[in-house]
Amino acid sequence: MTAEIIDGKAFAAGLRARVAELVPAFREKAGRAPGLAVVLVGEDPASAVYVRSKGKQTREAGMEGFEHKLGADTTQATLIALVDKLNADPEVDGILVQLPLPGHIDEQAVLTRIDPDKDVDGFHPVNAGRLATGLQGFVPCTPLGCLMLLEDRLGDLSGLDAVVIGRSNIVGKPMAALLTRASATVTLVHSRTRNLPHYLKHADIVVAAVGRAHFVKGEWLKPGATVIDVGINRTDEGLVGDVDFDSAASVAGAITPVPGGVGPMTIACLLRNTLVAAHRNAGVPLAKGAI
Numbered sequence: 001m002t003a004e005i006i007d008g009k010a011f012a013a014g015l016r017a018r019v020a021e022l023v024p025a026f027r028e029k030a031g032r033a034p035g036l037a038v039v040l041v042g043e044d045p046a047s048a049v050y051v052r053s054k055g056k057q058t059r060e061a062g063m064e065g066f067e068h069k070l071g072a073d074t075t076q077a078t079l080i081a082l083v084d085k086l087n088a089d090p091e092v093d094g095i096l097v098q099l100p101l102p103g104h105i106d107e108q109a110v111l112t113r114i115d116p117d118k119d120v121d122g123f124h125p126v127n128a129g130r131l132a133t134g135l136q137g138f139v140p141c142t143p144l145g146c147l148m149l150l151e152d153r154l155g156d157l158s159g160l161d162a163v164v165i166g167r168s169n170i171v172g173k174p175m176a177a178l179l180t181r182a183s184a185t186v187t188l189v190h191s192r193t194r195n196l197p198h199y200l201k202h203a204d205i206v207v208a209a210v211g212r213a214h215f216v217k218g219e220w221l222k223p224g225a226t227v228i229d230v231g232i233n234r235t236d237e238g239l240v241g242d243v244d245f246d247s248a249a250s251v252a253g254a255i256t257p258v259p260g261g262v263g264p265m266t267i268a269c270l271l272r273n274t275l276v277a278a279h280r281n282a283g284v285p286l287a288k289g290a291i
């Protein structure tokens with residue numbers, strides 16, 4: 001069997017186009033554009049690339065992008081003061097502080113300072129709690145993008161067996177919460193799991209977010225499974241995922257490539273969350289399911 005390749009890049013382009021279509025009506029009603037502030041601390045080259053790409057796509061969608069670049073030696077107090085300023089700025093609907101932050105800064109202290117209603121990354125504990133309890137909030141962009149790809153391919157996920165590999169706050173835990181909300185039967189496995197292949201054998205859905213190149217092998221999968229590869233591993237062979245693509249593609253029913261799978265969905269969902277934040281913050285109604 002040869003898996004269908006899930007084209008995240010194309011799906012993301014479509015999502016960005018749908019976001020862009022909704023911007024003029026917002027501008028009309030609110031008298032301003034939706035605004036996204038992105039904060040980058042230090043000179044990590046990969047982070048700089050992402051931030052540039054976020055800024056470009058924000059403007060292409062007709063939204064306002066505010067970029068704040070701070071030196072690697074910026075103190076936590078200075079960064080928190082900037083977050084406070086952005087929290088108070090009525091032109092800013094969404095705030096993203098690019099991770100990872102330099103080692104001398106406490107990431108949780110910064111993330112919890114962001115106004116939860118501007119937290120378009122969905123990393124604030126208030127938004128994690130809202131997701132866990134079924135309240136309206138912001139869902140982290142990467143798992144949201146994964147869910148959209150899964151629902152596009154499989155439709156209703158209820159009753160399907162899903163295995164999420166990885167328990168990070170950014171991907172694994174919110175992914176498990178989203179799949180639970182979608183009525184899948186969810187198993188969360190991680191580095192301490194004994195006999196990982198045992199769990200994968202029955203999984204209709206596999207979301208791999210372990211951070212280890214080629215970790216998931218095709219022979220572990222249930223034939224026909226839908227495999228979502230969240231991994232971004234820079235190796236000598238270039239950018240590769242957490243799934244051993246060649247062996248997985250011969251067993252799975254569908255699989256996301258790296259690059260061109262989940263990555264572009266992350267940024268498209270960031271724009272989607274920013275548009276939603278703008279409507280909520282400005283008190284402009286947005287039809288449920290509009291985006």
Ligand SMILES: Nc1nc(=O)c2c([nH]1)NC[C@@H]1CN(c3ccc(C(=O)N[C@@H](CCC(=O)O)C(=O)O)cc3)C=[N+]21
Pocket residue numbers: 050096097098099100121141232239258259260261262263264265266267
């Ligand atoms: N506060 C915060 N929020 C984030 O959402 C966040 C972050 N920090 N820190 C870093 C990670 C990583 N991330 C990606 C976004 C897009 C691609 C993406 O578009 N990837 C392309 C390839 C890009 C390339 O070639 O490097 C693809 O997979 O096709 C990947 C990774 C967002 N992150």
